Amino acid sequence: MSSPGTDRPAIAADAPEFVRLGRTLLQSTEIGLAIIDAESRVPLLINRRLEEWLGDTDFDAAMASVPGLDWASLGATMGEGETRQAELELKVKRRAAAIALRVSGQTFGGRRFLVVEANNVSKLKELEYMMESYAKMLERNERELRREKERAERLLLNIMPRRVFEEIKAIGVSTPQRFDECSVLMLDFVGFTEMSVAQDPSALIAELNDLFTAFDRIVEQFGCERIKTIGDAYMAVSGVPDPAADHAANIARSALRMVRYLERRNQGQSSQWRCRIGINSGPVIGSIVGAQKFLYDIFGPGVNLAARLEAHSGPMEITLCETMVPLLQSEFLLEEREEAELRGFGKRRLYRLRGETSGPR
Amino acid sequence: MAALFDELGGFAAVSRIVSDFYDRVLDSDILAPYFDDVDMRRLVDHQTKFIASMLGGPASYSNEALRQIHARLNIDRAAFDAMKEQLGASLLAHGVSPRDVTNVIADIEARAGYVITRN
Numbered sequence: 001m002s003s004p005g006t007d008r009p010a011i012a013a014d015a016p017e018f019v020r021l022g023r024t025l026l027q028s029t030e031i032g033l034a035i036i037d038a039e040s041r042v043p044l045l046i047n048r049r050l051e052e053w054l055g056d057t058d059f060d061a062a063m064a065s066v067p068g069l070d071w072a073s074l075g076a077t078m079g080e081g082e083t084r085q086a087e088l089e090l091k092v093k094r095r096a097a098a099i100a101l102r103v104s105g106q107t108f109g110g111r112r113f114l115v116v117e118a119n120n121v122s123k124l125k126e127l128e129y130m131m132e133s134y135a136k137m138l139e140r141n142e143r144e145l146r147r148e149k150e151r152a153e154r155l156l157l158n159i160m161p162r163r164v165f166e167e168i169k170a171i172g173v174s175t176p177q178r179f180d181e182c183s184v185l186m187l188d189f190v191g192f193t194e195m196s197v198a199q200d201p202s203a204l205i206a207e208l209n210d211l212f213t214a215f216d217r218i219v220e221q222f223g224c225e226r227i228k229t230i231g232d233a234y235m236a237v238s239g240v241p242d243p244a245a246d247h248a249a250n251i252a253r254s255a256l257r258m259v260r261y262l263e264r265r266n267q268g269q270s271s272q273w274r275c276r277i278g279i280n281s282g283p284v285i286g287s288i289v290g291a292q293k294f295l296y297d298i299f300g301p302g303v304n305l306a307a308r309l310e311a312h313s314g315p316m317e318i319t320l321c322e323t324m325v326p327l328l329q330s331e332f333l334l335e336e337r338e339e340a341e342l343r344g345f346g347k348r349r350l351y352r353l354r355g356e357t358s359g360p361r
Numbered sequence: 362m363a364a365l366f367d368e369l370g371g372f373a374a375v376s377r378i379v380s381d382f383y384d385r386v387l388d389s390d391i392l393a394p395y396f397d398d399v400d401m402r403r404l405v406d407h408q409t410k411f412i413a414s415m416l417g418g419p420a421s422y423s424n425e426a427l428r429q430i431h432a433r434l435n436i437d438r439a440a441f442d443a444m445k446e447q448l449g450a451s452l453l454a455h456g457v458s459p460r461d462v463t464n465v466i467a468d469i470e471a472r473a474g475y476v477i478t479r480n
Binding site: 094095096098122123125126127129130131132133134137138140141 | 372376379380383387393397400401402405406409410413418419420
C-alpha cells in the first residue's frame with residue numbers, strides 16, 4: 001500500500017500555526033481518517049491510526065470488501081453532505097477488529113472528496129456479543145426453570161387434587177374438609193401376592209403401572225379422582241374436593257369400566273388380572289397428610305365401608321350395600337345378595353353391581 | 362462456588378473479566394493461533410459462557426460439551442497451562458481472592474482430559 005499519510009511533503013515552515021496544529025491533530029487522533037479524491041479514488045490522506053488498523057491491507061481493497069457500501073461507485077454517486085455508514089472487519093495484529101465507518105461527500109474548491117471516518121468499535125462489539133450470549137444463557141435457564149416448575153406441578157397434581165394444590169399455592173396450607181355427598185371406590189387384585197412371587201417382579205410392576213394408568217383415564221373420564229394406590233390397591237373418589245351431583249353414578253360407571261377393561265385385556269393374555277371392587281357413598285374427610293412427604297388422602301366411614309365391601313367381592317365383582325341403592329337403582333342393574341356382618345358397621349345387606357339399565361352389558 | 366458469580370457482582374463484573382481474558386488470550390503467542398480463524402462473535406460467546414459457568418453463574422458446560430468443542434482444536438498441555446495462567450491472572454486482576462482463583466483453576470485442571478487432545 002502506498003502511504004500518502006507519511007509520504008506527504010512536510011508543511012511549509014511558514015504555514016500558519018493552526019494549519020500545522022490541524023495536521024498534527026489529524027495524525028494523532030484516535031479516529032481513523034481518510035480523505036479521498038472522489039473522481040480518481042486516490043487517497044489524499046490516510047492518517048496514522050487508520051494505517052495502523054489497515055496494516056498490510058490495501059485501503060481501496062478493504063473499502064471494496066465492506067458489505068453494503070458499494071465503494072466502487074460511491075465516488076460518482078455521493079453528493080455533497082451525503083453520508084453512508086458501514087462496518088469493516090479487519091485483523092489488527094492478528095486479532096479481529098470491528099471498524100465502524102462513516103463516509104461523507106464533501107466539496108472543496110470545486111473538487112469533490114470522500115471523507116472516511118473510522119472508529120474501532122471492537123470493545124463495543126465484544127460487549128454486545130457478550131450480552132447476547134449472556135441473555136441467551138439466561139433465557140435458556142429460565143426455560144429450564146419453567147419446565148422444571150411445570151414438572152413439579154404435574155407431580156404435585158398426581159398426589160393432590162388441583163383445588164387443594166391451588167389452595168396451598170395461594171395461602172401455603174390446606175385445611176381438612178368434610179364431604180358428605182361423595183362416593184368411594186376401592187379395588188385390589190385377586191392373588192396379587194402370589195403373582196408377584198411367581199413372575200418377574202419388574203415385568204409385574206410394569207403391568208400394574210399399565211393397569212393403573214388405564215384406571216386413571218377411566219376415573220378421569222367419569223369425573224372421579226384417583227386418591228392413591230397402595231401396592232395393588234387402587235382408590236378413587238367422586239365429589240371430593242369438587243362437589244359432584246352424580247358422585248354415586250360416576251363411581252359405579254368407573255367400576256363397571258374397570259371390570260370391562262380387565263376382561264378385554266385378559267383375553268389371549270397369559271397373565272390374568274382379576275379385581276375385587278367395593279363402592280360406597282358416605283361422608284369422608286379430605287386432607288393433606290404429612291409435611292415433607294405429603295399426600296392428599298381421605299378418611300372416615302365412607303372409606304372404611306368401601307374397603308369392607310371390597311373384601312366381600314368375588315373375582316371381577318363390584319359390591320355395594322344399601323346406602324348406595326337409592327342413588328343407583330334407577331340407572332343400574334343391582335343384584336341383591338346376602339346380609340353380612342361388616343366390622344364396625346354391623347349387619348349390612350350386600351348388592352352386586354351388574355351393569356347399567358340402558359348402557360352396554 | 363455457586364456464589365462467586367453473584368459475589369463478584371453478576372454479569373456486569375464478570376463481563377470485565379471476560380473482556381480482559383479475551384485480550385490476554387489474543388495477546389498470547391501460544392493461545393492466539395488457536396483462534397486465528399475463529400469468528401469474534403463465537404469466541405466471545407464461548408468465553409462468556411465459559412467464565413460465567415466457571416464462576417458458578419448460569420450455563421454450565423457438561424464434560425461431553427467440553428470434549429466436543431475442543432475435539433478438533435489440537436490442544437496440547439502447554440496451551441492448556443497457558444490458558445489456565447491467563448485466566449488466573451485475569452481473575453486476580455479483577456478482585457477474585459487467591460483462594461477462589463485456586464479453586465477455579467483446580468476445577469479447570471480437573472477437566473484437562475476433555476480439552477487436551479495432543480501429547
